[in-house]
Amino acid sequence: MRAYVLERYGGPDGARLTDMPAPVPGPRDLLVEVRAAGLNPVDFKFREGKLRAILRPRLPFVLGNELAGEVIAVGRDVTRFRVGDRIFARVAKDxxxxxxxxxxxxxxxAAAMPGNLDFATAAAVPLAALTALQALRDELGIRAGQSVFISGGAGGVGTFAIQIAKWLGARVTTTASKRGEILVRSLGCDEVIDYTTQDITRLGRSFDAGFDLVGGATLTQMFDIMKPGAKIVSVAAMPEPQTAIKDLGGRRGLAALxxxxxxxxxxxxxxxxxxxRYLFMHPSGRDLDQLSGLIADGKLKVIVDKTYPFEAIAEAMAYVxxxxxxGKVVVTMQ
Ligand SMILES: NC(=O)c1ccc[n+]([C@@H]2O[C@H](COP(=O)([O-])OP(=O)(O)OC[C@H]3O[C@@H](n4cnc5c(N)ncnc54)[C@H](OP(=O)(O)O)[C@@H]3O)[C@@H](O)[C@H]2O)c1
Structure with a gap:
């Protein structure tokens, strides 16, 4: 089968499309004919070797963290899916x-794909939408009436986060440039701050919760606009001990680092x-089922920016x- 494979850590030429043997499903696995796969910043960060403290698979290694496709075989212990099912998933990180x-x-x-989505749109959902759901619902515990500040609302995670925060009943402020403003407003955002011209520390208001998708100076400034006792969850800045304990299986050495x-x-x-708190999101078919329901009910829109043929995956990666x-970037297989 054709696969996009990491051969050595570093720049874009460390990964290439090549032929690999098809994977063999274990007892609890679905073997999936992949019809589309979503791209995420973690894909190029992994290629660069930035996740080596956490993940060290043997190379060559087939990249790609989320997909939509059709089940073509099932392991002997599989109970929830059958051959022919259309599923989507954020696959295991390792x-x-x-x-x-x-x-x-x-x-x-895995979860059953929402009936109203094609494969390319479904493949754009799992990683970014699960991240937004797990951060806002589980880590921040957003309740109706709260004010939430989301940095970087126009990207893959942000476009889901705005809608999920609204669905949870929050008032949402986000940062975007002029290029993303119309998009984030169309998703229901109450207030948009142009990060290229405005200073968020001069808003003169404070927020009940913060979800950081940018890191760096943006996160530093977010500390100045939170109410005392508020919580900020970042997925873009520095991991902290809870990341190792809660999200990475309690690895003590990592917690110390x-x-x-x-x-x-x-x-x-x-x-x-x-x-x-720095959150490292986790795969979850159960959470995906909930997102699938929101999409099927028209409560959650999926924003796909660009779709590329699989053969052009290097170009898709460069765009991410x-x-x-x-919103999201996707490749489609024939
Ligand atoms: N820890 C986890 O489990 C986890 C999970 C998912 C994602 N992440 C991380 O979360 C981050 C966001 O992911 P993503 O998929 O949303 O990325 P993305 O889709 O690549 O984000 C791109 C968007 O960010 C906007 N942007 C860039 N710089 C900005 C700034 N300074 N302020 C506000 N907006 C800015 C851009 O808007 P303009 O073009 O208009 O500037 C663009 O629309 C990445 O670092 C990713 O690795 C972590």
Missing amino acids: RAGAFAQQACVDEAH FWAISLGIRARARRAGVTY ESGRAK
Whole structure:
């Protein structure tokens, strides 16, 4: 089968389209004919070797973290799916493999595709929408009437986060440039701050919760606009000990490393009276079922910026890497 494979860590030429043997499903796996796969910043960060402290698969390694497709075989212990089902999934992080004509998916990570989506649109959902749901519902515990500040609302995660925060009943403020403003407003955002011209610390208001998709100076400034006792969840800045304990299986060595590298951010949070948490999202078929219901009910729109043929995946990756995508980027297989 054709697959987009990481051969060595580093720049774009470390990965290429090549022929690989098809994967063999284990007892709890679905073997999926991949019809489309979504791209995410984690794909190029992984290629660059930035996740090596967490994930160290043997190379060559088939890249790709989310897919939509048709089940063509099932392992002997699979109970929820059958051959012919149309599923979508965020695949296991240490397994990946979505950028290929066939992939194995643990049935616990898969959900039935919403009936109103085609494969390309469904493939854009799992990773970014699960991240937004798990951050806003589980980590921030957003309740109706709260005010939420979301940095970077125009990208893959942001376009879902705005809608999910609205669905939870929050008032939503986000940052976007002029290029993304119309899009984020169309998703129901109450207030848009143009990050290229406006300083968020001069808004003169404070928020009940923050969801950071940008990191760096943006996150630092977010500490100044939170109410005392508020919480900021970031998926773009520095991991902290809870990331290792809650999200990465309680790895003590990693917790110590994350404790050290997050000293500065945690001190900044303490001074602001804010809790800081870095979330590493997890695959979940159950959460995807909930998102699927929201999509089928018309409560959650999927924004696909660009779709490329699989053979042009390097170009698709370069576009994601440019950091300018509005919503999601997808490749489709024949
Ligand atoms: N920890 C986790 O589990 C997890 C999960 C998912 C994603 N992430 C991370 O979360 C981050 C966002 O992911 P994504 O998929 O949403 O990325 P993305 O789709 O590549 O985001 C691109 C968007 O970000 C906007 N943007 C760029 N710089 C900005 C700034 N300074 N302020 C506001 N907006 C800005 C761009 O708008 P303009 O072009 O208009 O500037 C563009 O529309 C990435 O770092 C990703 O790795 C982490």
